[in-house]
Amino acid sequence: MHRSPELVSSNEGYRLWASTYDTTRSPLHLLEEHVLSRWVQDFRRGVALDVGCGTGRLMRWLRARGFESVVGVDRSHEMLQVAVDTDCVVVNGDAIRLPIASHSVDVACSSFTLNHVRDLQLAAAEMARCVRTGGTIYVAEYHPIATEHNWTRSFKSDDQTVSIHLFPHRTEDYIEAFQSVGFSLVRMAEPKVGLELLAINDPRVPAFVDRFAGVPLILMMMFQCAKT
């Protein structure tokens, strides 16, 4: 019998997903990394912070591109349990009260996390506080348009589809939140699902491309500290 997806909180969702999160490559992650590989050339390679680091995917990616050190913060103990296998420092904590010293990182990143945070303004202020003068903030999120195409943050757990609750922030909400804490938008991309994803060896991909072809599923933004 077909069961409709069970909607759960972010805490519960990532508790259930942690052990299998890394077993399949998400097409969204590949799209993000494809664009980010160009942007990263403009990042100051020093200390990077990953807010909502999860199992460490982006931290590993940044280390492989020459960052001196990467520190990750996440609210889920279960996701961090997987991330401890990276050569990065991981800390349990919340995006709205980061356990990180002020002005201590060159780049603060957050991928697919701020949509789980109700108060975007608080999260933006915390990321801005941690960044050194002249530093960069990078954010990737599920695109607001994706939800109009019935896209959900879901996965399978015990044969049941589980969908994780999101706060649907608008593009302008992100831009205004970071501008209000002294960061200007310097780059934005809305990569669309395209045929290049078919190169991924994953049985889910053809159906994914079929369903979302031409739809921008990710919103990527790079902000620069207004003061230099």
Ligand SMILES: C[S@@+](CC[C@H](N)C(=O)[O-])C[C@H]1O[C@@H](n2cnc3c(N)ncnc32)[C@H](O)[C@@H]1O
């Ligand atoms: C979709 S995962 C993204 C993980 C990783 N950034 C990546 O792109 O693979 C979202 C992560 O955000 C974390 N998260 C959600 N709300 C959070 C908050 N308020 N503070 C810190 N982490 C949070 C979750 O526990 C989860 O690990």
